[in-house]
Amino acid sequence: MARGLFLTFEGIDGCGKTTQLALLSERLREAGHDVLETVEPGGTDAGRAIRGILLDPRHHALSARTELLLYFASRAQNVTEVISPALQRGATVLCDRFTDSTIVYQGAGRGLDEATILELHRIACGSIFPDLTILLDVDAETSLARARSRNRETGSEETRMDDEDGAFFARVREGYLRLAAREPKRIRVVDARGPVDVVAQNVWEEVNALV
Numbered sequence: 001m002a003r004g005l006f007l008t009f010e011g012i013d014g015c016g017k018t019t020q021l022a023l024l025s026e027r028l029r030e031a032g033h034d035v036l037e038t039v040e041p042g043g044t045d046a047g048r049a050i051r052g053i054l055l056d057p058r059h060h061a062l063s064a065r066t067e068l069l070l071y072f073a074s075r076a077q078n079v080t081e082v083i084s085p086a087l088q089r090g091a092t093v094l095c096d097r098f099t100d101s102t103i104v105y106q107g108a109g110r111g112l113d114e115a116t117i118l119e120l121h122r123i124a125c126g127s128i129f130p131d132l133t134i135l136l137d138v139d140a141e142t143s144l145a146r147a148r149s150r151n152r153e154t155g156s157e158e159t160r161m162d163d164e165d166g167a168f169f170a171r172v173r174e175g176y177l178r179l180a181a182r183e184p185k186r187i188r189v190v191d192a193r194g195p196v197d198v199v200a201q202n203v204w205e206e207v208n209a210l211v
């Protein structure tokens with residue numbers, strides 16, 4: 001059986017990744033695809049425990065290297081336990097964030113170089129790399145407003161946000177766009193400013209060309 005397709009969603013916090021991943025999953029299932037949804041960090045029991053460490057404000061002093069290794073520890077387990085077996089059985093795998101997030105956030109935020117990150121990717125994930133990446137692109141202000149309103153609604157503490165976030169998000173957004181410019185075939189930039197259903201249609205058009 002042919003290996004399934006591996007699709008990832010990327011973009012700054014609050015751009016709409018989780019929303020669009022769920023809609024795409026529904027649409028692919030309706031079209032008869034075997035779909036597996038997962039998330040990074042997270043995706044496995046161990047991965048969720050690691051995610052807990054990364055997001056816990058008590059650990060805000062984690063060193064950049066510790067943080068990097070934890071992201072890849074979660075990803076290694078997800079690849080071994082979930083992503084690889086699903087691709088083997090021919091499923092379409094949708095992953096909410098993957099190594100591009102590490103390249104852009106740890107690069108822009110922590111100044112870690114990309115070669116180191118890619119080397120760790122090889123150790124953690126082997127040859128597993130997305131066939132298609134949807135980069136949901138939106139300005140930092142809109143994204144921050146969406147993330148804040150979601151956190152208010154859900155009472156979530158998941159995303160740590162403060163006053164510096166506008167500038168940080170803008171840097172991360174630029175990092176993503178640079179990555180997309182380098183890999184235009186794999187990374188498809190989708191305008192995420194419009195209403196949810198319009199964005200979903202644009203995502204679908206990118207994905208439909210492949211599935």
Ligand SMILES: Nc1ncnc2c1ncn2[C@@H]1O[C@H](COP(=O)(O)OP(=O)(O)OP(=O)(O)O)[C@@H](O)[C@H]1O
Nearest residue numbers: 012013014015016017018019146147150194195196
């Ligand atoms: N196109 C859109 N227009 C308006 N609101 C949106 C749109 N897409 C998502 N939202 C809302 O914005 C909030 C953030 O969306 P979502 O949680 O999907 O973003 P995310 O990229 O997964 O964020 P994070 O990086 O924090 O996980 C949610 O409340 C969601 O309902």
Ligand SMILES: [Mg+2]
Nearest residue numbers: 017018019096
């Ligand atoms: Mg999300």
